[in-house]
Amino acid sequence: MATLVLATRQESAAARLKDAATVAVVALLLGIPMIGLTTVDQGGALRVATRWPALAAFVAACFCGRLLLRYVIDRLRQRRRTREHADTATPNENTAANPWLNRLGWGALAFALLLPVAFSDNRYVVDTATTVLIYVMLGWGLNVVVGLAGLLDLGYVAFYAVGAYTYALLSTQFGWGFWQALPVAGGVTASFGILLGWPTLRLRGDYLAIVTLGFGEIIRIVLVNWTEMSGGPNGITSIPRPSFFGLPFKPPGDAPTFAAAFGLEFSPSHRVIFLYYLILLLALLTNLFVSRMRQLPIGRAWEAMREDEIACKAMGINARNVKLSAFAIGAMLGGFAGVFFAARQGFISPESFTFNESAIILAIVVLGGMGSQLGVVLASLVLVLLPELGRDFAEYRMLLFGAAMILIMIWKPGGILAHREPTLRYLSGSAAR
Amino acid sequence: MSAATPLLRVDRLTMRFGGLLAIDDLSLDVAARQITGVIGPNGAGKTTFFNCLTGFYKPTIGSVRMHHPRHGVLRLEELASHQVARRAQVVRTFQNIRLFPQMTVLENLIVAQHNALQHASRFSLAGLFGLPGYRRAEAAAMGKAIGWLTRLGLIDKADTPAGALPYGMQRRIEIARALCVDPLLLCLDEPAAGLNPRESAELNELLKRLSRDDGIAILLIEHDMSVVMNVSDHICVLNYGRKIAEGPPLAIQRDPNVIKAYLGEEDADEQLPPETTP
Structure with missing residues (x-):
């Protein structure tokens, strides 16, 4: 009623x-x-x-x-209603909000740079921040595929896994270093991206999602069962950790070490901090790369493809190349994150690459606001820190997680930062850098 | 190009969807620098005809030959849809407007120049590092887009998301975007649909100028007779997928077959007294 x-x-x-x-x-x-x-009841008789x-x-x-x-x-x-009215009345309001967003971005960067200094004695904080940054990087990679090109990919973790296993195999079998393996792993995952993209060119929306979901599972199941190659469910152990330009993070010994070279007391936290800055660097490069790509013809074609594929074809754009490039570049970025993951953990197994991970990365992109770079950072913070904070009430973690996602979707259905910044403007004179 | 060789020659085009014959043995010449109108009642196969021309459908039988000034004769029915726009420079608009709604008007027009820009960006590498060659190409693309926006009176809206603009303006943006592809033949699918009389009059002017001043051939599907009869040099009338008449506008207006197709037979439509049909 x-x-x-x-x-x-x-x-x-x-x-x-x-x-x-x-x-x-x-x-x-x-x-x-x-x-x-x-x-x-009145003496055995019922009365009203x-x-x-x-x-x-x-x-x-x-x-x-x-x-x-x-x-x-x-x-x-x-x-x-007044808010909506204000939105439609002043379309430039969005641009007015930009300096604020910019400041937020720079503030986040400064915080990220200073975090290990502020928490140098707290390994847990730096470790968690590293995890957040891995997800930020994965989110930025998936943002190319889902946010910009509009191709719903539920198997993104497959590329993460391919990158991680490529580094693990190259380093344990052939003794390759981190920086040597990084570009090769990027190339391998990009080819896997094309491998996935090719048969799915004609699929869209739900159908594409199902195929990518299957692709993610295929990779994981191959890793579990192809024991000779991947070690099966036992995974690959003792993967070499990255060194500081050849100086390993080890207790003082015969060979020169990082601590000895810089005259520092050896501390295991050196490596943790180094890994943190390494992923920060990789993530920043990813961000720079993706935001630059967005302003290039290929990036605009990705977005145009998301908006209307048929119109793209009528404009003479080869939809196949555009889609494959989005898949390849998104996969490559996921592969880079995978290489870092393997180097950081020193041990990988198919356990780390379940559908759950794909779902979290996709949630980061969607909650952050499709196509928004800063939104991905905020969403990764929320999605990684919430379960961490919820450790004290272990059983309710997922409940908390789900409730937070529902609340974000109610308040901000387009994601935390749904605003789209044009790639070039007429009024500012020429193209935005 | 001599007047004898048409820009586009459609020869015995037939498109069959299962049991439905959407286009039946259609032959048509489209002259360069002229406006050719394609009219016909709803469901006559006009849009299907466009889809066959622009590579979105593969015709069951027949050929579409394009006499391209640089590439010679191109068989459009064998090209993929993006190749039709890119190589043959036959560009179309859509009956239900298909813009990139979240992108700004300017971005829409820059996306239309994707191939030139993508070539200049050398697999995005020159673009990534902002090399001078790419920057020049981008400035040229901006110049072309701004030129068309100014001519079509859209320059104030350059930085507005295309989807946020009124319908009539979106129609114009779609034409501006198609023009940015440098068409030799522009196929407009009902460009006047949903326009008010003033906007239709502006469209008439624009189409005439495009064909006369810029030398763009235009193939025009339209229901608004004030537009078609005004601007067309040549009109082709379709009904049930067949060409029932062809000729200059005045002849088409008098053609008994056309009147019958549009208004029905006398006994089928009692409202029309016989004397109104000249």
Whole structure:
């Protein structure tokens, strides 16, 4: 009943009173048998007794409650309407908000640079920040595929896995270093991206999502079962950690070490901090690369493909190349993150590359706001830190996680930062850098 | 190009969807620098004809030959849709506007110049490092886009997302975007649909100028007779996928077959007294 009345729109005080009166009448009708009349056991015989004061209180409560509810709903609705009105009235309002967003971005960067200094004695914080940055990087990579090109990819973790295993195999079998393996792994994952992209060129939306989901599972199952190559479920152990330009992070020994070369006391936290700065560098390069690509013809073609593929073809754009390049570049960035992951963990197994990871990365992109670089950072913070903070109430972690996602989707259906910045402007004279 | 060789020659084009014959044995010449109107009742196969021309459908039978000044004769029915726009420079617009709604008007027009820019960006490497060659190409693309926007009176809206603009303006943006592809033949699918009389009059002017001043051949599907009869040099009338008449506008207006197709037979439509049909 309440929902039925809720759906109609009441504005004036008189209308609200009338609405509340209707509710009160219904409450009265319902209340007479349920509250107003009751049975009393009088010496073995049942007698009907009346409770009119209780009924009156019930009806009054319904009346007042309804009035209050109506008032609150109307206020909220009005606020939303004025906000929407303000949005449409001043389309430049978005551009006015940009300096603020820019400042937020620079602030986040400064914080990221200073974090290991501030928490140099707290390994847990730096470790968690490293995890956040891995997800930021993965989010930026997937943003190319999902946010810019509009190709829903549910198997992104496959590229992460391919990158990680490529580095693990190259380093353990052939003794390759981190920096040597990085570009090769990028190339390998990009080819895997094309491998996935080629057969799915004609698919869109849900169908594409299913195929990419399957692709992610295929990679994982191959890794589990191809024991000779990947070590099967046992994974690959003792993957060499990255060194500081050839100086390993080890206790002092015969060979020169990082601590000895810089005259520092050896501390295991050196490597943690180094890894943190390494992923920060990789993530920043990714960001620079993706934001630059967005302003290039290929990036604009990705976005145009997301908006309307048929119109793209009519403009002479080769949809196949555009889609494959999005898949390849997105995959390559995921592969880089995978290489870092393998180098940081020193041990990888198919366990780390389940569908859950794909879902989290996709959630980061969607919650952050499709195509928004800063949004990905904020969403990774939320999605990685929430489960961490929730460790104390372990069973409720996922509940908390789910509730947070639902709340974000209610408040910001387009993602935390849904604003799209044009890649070039007429009024600023020439193309944006 | 001599007047004898048309820009585009459609020869015995047939398009069959299962049991439905959408286009039946259609032959048509489209002259360079002229406006050719294609009219016909709803469902006559006009848009299907466009889809066959521009590579979105593969015709069941027949050929579409384009006499391209640089590439010689191109068989459009064998090209993929993006090649039709890129190589043959036959560019179309859509009956239901297909812009890139979240991108700004200017971006829409820059995307239309993708191939030139992508070539200049050398697999995005020159673009990534902002090399001078790419920067020049980008400035040229901006210049062309701004030129068309100014001519079509859209320059104030250059930085507005295309989807946020009114319908009539979106129609013009779609034409401006198609013009940025440097068309030799521009195929417009109902460009006047949803326009008010003033906007239709402006469209008439624009189409005439494009064909006369810029030498762009135009193939025009349109229901708005004030547009078609005004601007067309030549009109082709389709009904149930067949060409039922062809000729200059005045002759088409008097053609009994056309009147029958549009208004029905006399006994089928009692409202029309016989004397109104000249």
